[in-house]
Amino acid sequence: MALAPKQTGLPREVVKWLQSLDLSFYPKNVRRDFSNGYLVAEILSHYYNQDFQMQSYDRGVSLSAKQRNWSKIERSLQKHNLHLMKEMIDGSIHCKPGAAELLVQEVYTILTNRSIRDVQGPASDFTDQEYQELLPTLARSTASRAIKNNLRMTEVMAEPDISTNQRKAKLILHRHLEHKAADRALNPGRLKVKANRCRLAAKNPECFASSGDTTSKFSSSSTCGAAVSFKEIRVHQPVRRSLLNY
Template sequence: MFYAQSPKKTGLPREVVKWLQGLDLSMYPKNVRRDFSSGYLVAEIFSRYYPQDFSVHSYDKGTSLSAKQRNWSQIERSLQRQNLHLMKEVIDGAIHCKPGAAELLVQEVYTVLTNRRIRDVQGPEWDFTDQEYQELLPTLARSTASKAIKNNLRITELMAEPDINTNQRKAEVILHRHLEHKAVERVLNPGKSPKGDIELTVWENIGCS
């Protein structure tokens, strides 16, 4: 899933950082992707604005998939009572620690609660993959097709949605995107021979049986 209006770089805008610092949270998020994944801090943020609907004592600080799912399910129910909404795809990306998802989630929470637009939120579409990181690497150090799928289709996604056809479609999208980038590399660097990708089936790439 792609999103326009997303930050150019991983990280939070200055005004969002200052806002978080002023909320006196039980812990300050040092690793945005990890610390917002469970939903606990998100619930704590909303509790500062809606204390009757978000009781932090009813949320789990655990990091297991089941704890995350319980927390986020409770958050979504509480949001509905306030007629508020967060993008489901962004929540899912945050749960599974996808690159950029937690940052976009926090900015969305900021906008929902403050009614302020973030000035520097602009730029390319966001796809919650490691493609931006891969582009920083030398050509020969970049992921093969197999590694690209393993990097971008998390084990927690397979656990949360065990349907074989659904996960095969996700893997095929990742594989198609990877091969497109490889084709572009060959055009831009015709004299170089990129690390060869082993031709595997989608399920062999995922590592499923």
């Protein structure tokens, strides 16, 4: 029997349960290995053999193969009046953070009638917020990276409507900016940005007031800081000689 990986993201009792089922392969990467639904169907076949025939399920990892497998699983579960949350299924298909782990725990609870201790409720969006909060501030994702991390390409393929994907991207961006603003509020002295010329002009507009003498813009004053002196440089141009002699 294959050994359990060091870090599965699953509770210990769920790991032992998976090992006892003697699956065709052990999930080394929960998020990846459960995304196409094949392993879930194999788990369900141990309890409902007649309704989950493994030869009808695809081992492929394409979006169409995943959607076909999960559609069959949902139809078969309905025969037994069992249901899995649509958000968890979609999150598992698109390999969203935490979705597959929660889905496997839900399957475990349904099939064994056992509860799992210290399990939080499923997130509504399955973002990488929890992971980002564990990182140092400078190592966290930028706005563009946050959108790439939380809006998968398979999501865009599954829902090709442009306006829908734009709303998802705006929601991710809004959440990213909120977290960034909250971090700045908690650490106001973290970003020490030197004042540039534009900021000085905004604070001291009298220093840059226009006048008849152009040199007055650079004159020294008590509000503009240190005095700056300029020296005039005169350049003597050589006399051009005619190329033709008349």
